[in-house]
Amino acid sequence: MSSASLKEMRNGGEDYSNGHGGGGVRDLYGEDCATEDQLITPWTFSVASGCSLLRDPRYNKGLAFTEGERDAHYLRGLLPPAIFNQELQEKRLMHNLRQYEVPLHRYMAMMDLQERNERLFYKLLINNVEELLPVVYTPTVGEACQKYGSIFRRPQGLYISLKEKGKILEVLKNWPEKSIQVIVVTDGERILGLGDLGCQGMGIPVGKLSLYTALGGVRPSSCLPITIDVGTNNEKLLNDEFYIGLKQKRATGQEYAELLEEFMHAVKQNYGEKVLIQFEDFANHNAFDLLEKYSSSHLVFNDDIQGTASVVLAGLLASLKLVGGTLVDHTFLFLGAGEAGTGIAELIALEISKQTKAPVEETRKKIWLVDSKVKMPGWFYSYFTFYSFFFPNLHNKLVLFQGLIVSSRLESLQQFKKPWAHEHEPVKSLLDAVKAIKPTVLIGSSGAGKTFTKEVVETMASLNEKPLILALSNPTSQSECTAEEAYTWSKGKAIFASGSPFDPVEYEGKLFVPGQANNAYIFPGFGLGLIISGAIRVRDEMLLAASEALAAQVSQENYDKGLIYPPFSNIRKISAHIAAKVAAKAYDLGLASHLPRPKDLVKYAESCMYSPGYRSYR
Numbered sequence: 235m236s237s238a239s240l241k242e243m244r245n246g247g248e249d250y251s252n253g254h255g256g257g258g259v260r261d262l263y264g265e266d267c268a269t270e271d272q273l274i275t276p277w278t279f280s281v282a283s284g285c286s287l288l289r290d291p292r293y294n295k296g297l298a299f300t301e302g303e304r305d306a307h308y309l310r311g312l313l314p315p316a317i318f319n320q321e322l323q324e325k326r327l328m329h330n331l332r333q334y335e336v337p338l339h340r341y342m343a344m345m346d347l348q349e350r351n352e353r354l355f356y357k358l359l360i361n362n363v364e365e366l367l368p369v370v371y372t373p374t375v376g377e378a379c380q381k382y383g384s385i386f387r388r389p390q391g392l393y394i395s396l397k398e399k400g401k402i403l404e405v406l407k408n409w410p411e412k413s414i415q416v417i418v419v420t421d422g423e424r425i426l427g428l429g430d431l432g433c434q435g436m437g438i439p440v441g442k443l444s445l446y447t448a449l450g451g452v453r454p455s456s457c458l459p460i461t462i463d464v465g466t467n468n469e470k471l472l473n474d475e476f477y478i479g480l481k482q483k484r485a486t487g488q489e490y491a492e493l494l495e496e497f498m499h500a501v502k503q504n505y506g507e508k509v510l511i512q513f514e515d516f517a518n519h520n521a522f523d524l525l526e527k528y529s530s531s532h533l534v535f536n537d538d539i540q541g542t543a544s545v546v547l548a549g550l551l552a553s554l555k556l557v558g559g560t561l562v563d564h565t566f567l568f569l570g571a572g573e574a575g576t577g578i579a580e581l582i583a584l585e586i587s588k589q590t591k592a593p594v595e596e597t598r599k600k601i602w603l604v605d606s607k608v609k610m611p612g613w614f615y616s617y618f619t620f621y622s623f624f625f626p627n628l629h630n631k632l633v634l635f636q637g638l639i640v641s642s643r644l645e646s647l648q649q650f651k652k653p654w655a656h657e658h659e660p661v662k663s664l665l666d667a668v669k670a671i672k673p674t675v676l677i678g679s680s681g682a683g684k685t686f687t688k689e690v691v692e693t694m695a696s697l698n699e700k701p702l703i704l705a706l707s708n709p710t711s712q713s714e715c716t717a718e719e720a721y722t723w724s725k726g727k728a729i730f731a732s733g734s735p736f737d738p739v740e741y742e743g744k745l746f747v748p749g750q751a752n753n754a755y756i757f758p759g760f761g762l763g764l765i766i767s768g769a770i771r772v773r774d775e776m777l778l779a780a781s782e783a784l785a786a787q788v789s790q791e792n793y794d795k796g797l798i799y800p801p802f803s804n805i806r807k808i809s810a811h812i813a814a815k816v817a818a819k820a821y822d823l824g825l826a827s828h829l830p831r832p833k834d835l836v837k838y839a840e841s842c843m844y845s846p847g848y849r850s851y852r
């Protein structure tokens with residue numbers, strides 16, 4: 235094609251090369267004067283300099299560009315004269331962030347920063363992890379997902395919807411990065427304890443992957459957040475004009491399975507055998523099946539089932555220093571028998587079996603679960619979700635439907651609950667279950683807030699010198715109880731940790747520091763361990779190894795404060811230790827492909843970690 239005709243084409247058929255576009259500014263490519271039905275070409279440059287360098291979040295350094303870089307990269311005049319180093323930029327941004335009183339505004343400011351200057355974003359997150367984790371992760375990410383449609387600015391991650399059926403490989407190829415090591419994927423059906431948020435669940439893979447980088451040191455460019463949009467059953471979203479996803483009811487059955495199958499196949503075809511696929515916040519009716527189906531053919535990990543199990547087991551192992559005895563001496567009661575509940579229960583049973591050599595069928599008998607017993611039809615949940623948005627305490631009414639999982643219910647139970655149907659007469663409520671089972675450990679994994687009532691906590695305290703109470707449900711609004719409730723109702727006896735963070739509590743002149751039992755302790759280091767060993771499959775032994783590694787990081791100083799998890803401020807060191815143990819297990823099991831095996835796996839893990847300091851540009 236001649237340059238003249240190319241010019242004509244760009245200009246929608248007219249030659250403006252010697253003229254001017256609107257406002258006297260030359261419209262070289264006819265982009266300004268093109269009408270809606272005329273086509274223009276989205277031109278870009280291949281080497282970033284000038285404005286395009288400032289707009290590239292991977293390379294942009296803002297005011298930290300040096301004099302030399304400003305000359306060499308055509309930045310003169312595009313920046314004010316001052317030069318700030320990264321530390322000063324960090325100080326300024328933290329100061330600005332602290333001015334926002336609304337957590338969602340902090341979240342939006344952090345997302346803007348991530349899209350503007352990636353290294354500065356990670357620098358901030360790594361150096362201020364305890365302050366910023368609740369902003370980019372639970373609880374604020376929950377609100378962000380609920381309002382994703384209205385706060386949406388620039389797309390993050392990859393959206394694969396039913397519209398892309400048959401073309402998923404092409405969609406993956408649209409992603410600009412070619413060397414992907416970790417994918418976090420959701421279909422948005424069980425976002426934290428907030429239910430079906432459809433396509434707006436994208437905040438979760440984005441948030442989880444930013445933790446992969448900040449806490450686990452995985453390079454941001456090798457992380458890919460994906461949301462699979464098969465519709466939503468959330469009426470509120472379906473009626474919301476700002477909803478960003480497919481406005482249709484969820485696809486199920488064969489249609490769903492085929493899309494997922496195509497996705498899994500395309501991922502392997504595009505990125506190879508060793509890309510880690512982390513399933514996140516799928517509803518349990520899909521999560522267990524997907525994990526089982528793909529765990530023998532892909533490197534898959536379900537964070538809600540496996541990551542949560544590993545972090546809770548770590549807390550239990552650590553808590554033995556405070557409560558005494560070994561795991562087998564304890565009795566465990568769960569409120570919630572879904573992904574988190576049964577996943578944790580199974581890993582505890584495996585660990586006890588490993589320690590005592592008793593068969594896992596036996597060790598499961600120390601573990602009891604309560605669920606919501608009565609199965610509701612889909613329409614009930616739709617209405618329930620809709621109304622509970624306006625009446626947040628409505629979920630308390632669900633207590634009417636609670637029930638201990640016992641053998642007389644076996645026939646009607648979902649497959650993943652069946653191993654927990656022990657011999658016992660039916661028990662109707664959590665309180666009655668606590669009285670009947672007399673647990674030493676109470677774990678909330680129901681997604682239903684305020685379900686550890688005063689009576690429940692008081693009964694736990696009357697049964698135990700130091701009851702261990704874990705309120706895992708996220709975000710904070712769904713927590714089974716608050717830290718303050720756990721400490722005051724138990725009269726300071728409880729050892730407490732929660733999925734979303736709570737501030738320390740003063741009770742009768744003593745300061746109680748609650749821990750955060752969140753899978754964020756595990757998945758970044760776990761994933762790093764898989765990556766550095768080139769593991770090709772995930773095994774339960776790796777989860778146990780990760781738990782032991784995390785428990786070993788709790789110091790005497792932490793125990794003295796009643797903590798069963800180490801502080802997040804040390805998380806990179808913790809992740810390196812977890813990664814090393816997971817990698818070691820991969821080598822021992824013959825599942826590692828990165829050979830030869832590094833001698834010092836902790837040092838090796840540390841050396842592989844991404845660091846967010848600026849680089850100098852030639």
Ligand SMILES: NC(=O)C1=CN([C@@H]2O[C@H](COP(=O)(O)OP(=O)(O)OC[C@H]3O[C@@H](n4cnc5c(N)ncnc54)[C@H](OP(=O)(O)O)[C@@H]3O)[C@@H](O)[C@H]2O)C=CC1
Nearest residue numbers: 426427570571572573574605606680681707708733752753
């Ligand atoms: N801290 C952490 O790291 C993690 C926390 N979580 C949190 O755990 C919660 C649950 O997640 P997940 O297990 O995946 O969800 P699931 O939907 O798989 O399981 C929820 C379980 O809770 C039961 N349940 C719900 N409401 C009640 C109630 N009022 N009384 C008794 N049982 C109830 C359900 O009963 P039924 O089976 O009868 O429907 C189901 O067994 C979420 O809030 C999530 O955010 C999850 C993963 C990690």
Ligand SMILES: CC(=O)C(=O)O
Nearest residue numbers: 426515537538708753
């Ligand atoms: C923490 C987490 O994975 C969840 O609440 O789903």
Ligand SMILES: [Mg+2]
Nearest residue numbers: 514515537538
């Ligand atoms: Mg999750």
